[in-house]
Amino acid sequence: MREFKEITVENDLAAAKKPEELILREVVANGYCENAAFAIKLALEEAITNAFRHGNKCDPGKHILVRYRVTHEAVEIEVSDEGEGFCPDEVPDPTQPGFIDRPHGRGIMLMRAYLDEVEFGGSGNCVRMVKFNR
Amino acid sequence: MKPNPGKPGTHASIAQTPFLLESRASENGVIIARMSGSCTMEVAESVCRQVLDLVSRAERVLIVDMSNLDFIESMGLGGLVAGYLRARKQGREVRLCAPQPAIRELLEMTRLTLLFRVFDSVAEAQASEQ
Numbered sequence: 001m002r003e004f005k006e007i008t009v010e011n012d013l014a015a016a017k018k019p020e021e022l023i024l025r026e027v028v029a030n031g032y033c034e035n036a037a038f039a040i041k042l043a044l045e046e047a048i049t050n051a052f053r054h055g056n057k058c059d060p061g062k063h064i065l066v067r068y069r070v071t072h073e074a075v076e077i078e079v080s081d082e083g084e085g086f087c088p089d090e091v092p093d094p095t096q097p098g099f100i101d102r103p104h105g106r107g108i109m110l111m112r113a114y115l116d117e118v119e120f121g122g123s124g125n126c127v128r129m130v131k132f133n134r
Numbered sequence: 135m136k137p138n139p140g141k142p143g144t145h146a147s148i149a150q151t152p153f154l155l156e157s158r159a160s161e162n163g164v165i166i167a168r169m170s171g172s173c174t175m176e177v178a179e180s181v182c183r184q185v186l187d188l189v190s191r192a193e194r195v196l197i198v199d200m201s202n203l204d205f206i207e208s209m210g211l212g213g214l215v216a217g218y219l220r221a222r223k224q225g226r227e228v229r230l231c232a233p234q235p236a237i238r239e240l241l242e243m244t245r246l247t248l249l250f251r252v253f254d255s256v257a258e259a260q261a262s263e264q
Binding site: 035039042045046049052094095100101103104113 | 137150174175176182205207208209211212213215216218219236240243244245246248249
């Protein structure tokens with residue numbers, strides 16, 4: 001069983017591209033299709049943006065931890081921040097009438113739509129995501 | 135709704151192509167904005183500001199040509215929605231055209247196709263009545 005790799009980056013969206021690049025490089029090397037790679041990139045960007053903005057409140061003194069394992073069978077990613085967490089069930093569905101024209105609030109819905117498993121752990125400050133290679 | 139599982143491909147969407155937004159004024163108060171590359175998390179906020187600026191400058195319609203856009207995340211989509219809201223308030227319209235299949239799927243999944251009219255080409259978007 002391959003071990004998880006982990007990388008901690010400063011709470012900065014440009015710095016957070018590093019784990020994204022490393023993960024996507026492995027995704028391509030493991031033969032995932034274009035659409036799966038698109039899905040993983042999208043979910044990862046949503047998770048990191050949430051960690052940066054909502055978890056760490058854009059505080060440059062905080063950090064984002066990304067743990068990941070890429071195999072031929074599945075991509076597993078965990079993104080954690082230093083925030084207080086949140087309750088994902090309280091986030092409204094952005095595809096429902098009254099919410100479609102809101103500029104924000106689509107990140108969690110997109111993670112759930114594009115990946116096979118999405119779970120929020122800890123106090124809600126860690127998201128675990130899985131995409132299977134089909 | 136789940137996205138199309140797809141087939142092996144060129145992985146253009148993860149190539150980290152730099153994002154570019156170019157615009158030109160057309161006839162009758164129309165501005166055509168051409169998005170290309172990847173609208174990723176670190177540029178999305180700037181994209182939002184640029185879209186709002188373009189909506190303010192377009193007297194009637196802002197046409198967003200997405201034919202060369204290979205990736206957009208939720209903040210970038212939010213920028214388009216912010217543009218839609220400003221345009222609606224000012225009696226104007228934002229029209230989207232020629233999104234690549236993955237981007238079209240994203241627009242449909244988020245139901246943003248209920249807010250925006252999506253055309254197959256810039257010419258069709260220009261020809262359409264308000």
